[in-house]
Amino acid sequence: MLRGKKIVIGITGSIAAYKSCLIIRELIKQGAEVQVVITPAGKEFITPITLSALTHKPVISEFFSQRDGTWNSHVDIGLWADAMLIAPCTASTLGKMANGIADNMLVTTYLSMKASVFIAPAMDLDMYRHPSTQRNMQLLQSYGNHIIEPESGFLASGLEGKGRMEEPAEIVHVLDSYFKGNTRQLQGKDIMITAGPTYEKIDPVRFIGNYSSGKMGFALAEECMRRGANVTLISGPVSLSCSKKIHRIDVESCQEMYNAAVECFKTADAAVLCAAVADFRPSQLSETKIKRKDNNLELSLCPTQDIARQLGKNKRDNQVLVGFALETNDEVANAKKKLLSKNLDFVVLNSTRNKGTTFKSDYNQVDIISNEESLAFDKKTKDLVAADIIDVLAKKMAHIQNVDR
Secondary structure (H helix, E strand, O other), X not given: OOOOOEEEEEEOOOHHHXXXXXXXXXXXXXOOEEEEEEOOOHHHOOOHHHHHHHHOOOOEOOOEOOOOOOEOOHHHHHHHOOEEEEEEEOXXXXXXXXXXXXXXXXXXXXXXXXXXXXXXXXXXXXXXXXXXXXXXXXXXXXXXXEEEEXXXXXXOOOOOOOOOOOOHHHHHHHHHHHHHOOOOOOOOOEEEEEEOEOOEEEEOOEEEOOOOOXXXXXXXXXXXXXXXXEEEEEEOOXXXXXXXXXXXXXXXXXXHHHHHHHHHHOOOOEEEEOOEOOOEEEOOOOOOOOOOOOOOOOOOEEEOOOHHHHHHHHOOOOOEEEEEEEEOOOHXXXXXXXXXXXXXXXXXXXXXXXXXXXXXXXXXOOEEEEOOOEEEOOOEEHHHHHHHHHHHHXXXXXXXXXXXX
8 A cells, every 4th residue: 555655754863763764665565655854963873864665765854955045845745745653753753743843844844744644762761751751742742742662552552662663574564554444443342363273282292283474464463453342362382572562372283273163252353363273283192201212203193173163163153253264275165165165254375385484484465365255465475465454354354343233
């Protein structure tokens, strides 16, 4: 949704100014047109030449660009833009914006802006905690500006984020969500997500598992949280971290994940089963390490609990259940079979034949298959894939809600 959008990037004098380059690069990659406005202090941290090379536009810093009377019109910039993003935004600039002190081109442009304004604060913790800074952010929010902070997306209340500027990818995602109109569309909904692998023990030191990193499931959890949902993430053994706003339940085996999922689904509005759950486990668990022998070792395996099938049986009419199908062959046929046999609302299909996707990768390429339609998507980073999936989920949930009315 950023393609064709005209975005003004305001840069102030913060050590985080270098991250603006990453924001600009991603915005342009997604098709946006970017104009940079920088404060004099901002130029002490990053050069206009670097920014101009990224945007292919002259960087605006002063009211007058030459001594012949040529000047930069802050009014024209305000009319041109579809959005303005100030990242990083220092405590000084926050104060000037909140109180209308238009002593530089950036604040003057802000005061003339007709489009929505997004602000990513960046300062040390003591400055962030100071009552004047908190008051200025609250004032700016009351004026209709959007404050972007780590682990909270938009500023809610309290001292969240602790002054550190949000990561560039998350900032770009907030802008993308804004233009999609889906920023808080899951507000108050309870959504359960499973992620990662399960480990089925053979003995105290060995297990049956798979290559799942959990990245896709964690991206889905973060995406639902950004849209206002109350998220429970049931995760197998992975090394990933997630927002503190997400209720995380760590499990190891399929049985543990099954127990947690069945219990959580009782009160959930929707569930997304993204975990790569082992289909089989050893019939017997050795209490001691199995020693190497000259002859072959034979393992007897038995089926694990089928989480998707059980939740499909338990599903109420006002609940949405989403499954994943990772396939190596006959992808669409297998996904449709899973859709019907497990009473899913839709299936997210991906394939090991798409190189550079699925296990351990930061990328994925999926199809979304339901009884009503099939949607094919290009290869994308997993956070963008998560946004596509949750778009479909949100529409399905909204449809069910409208039917209930």
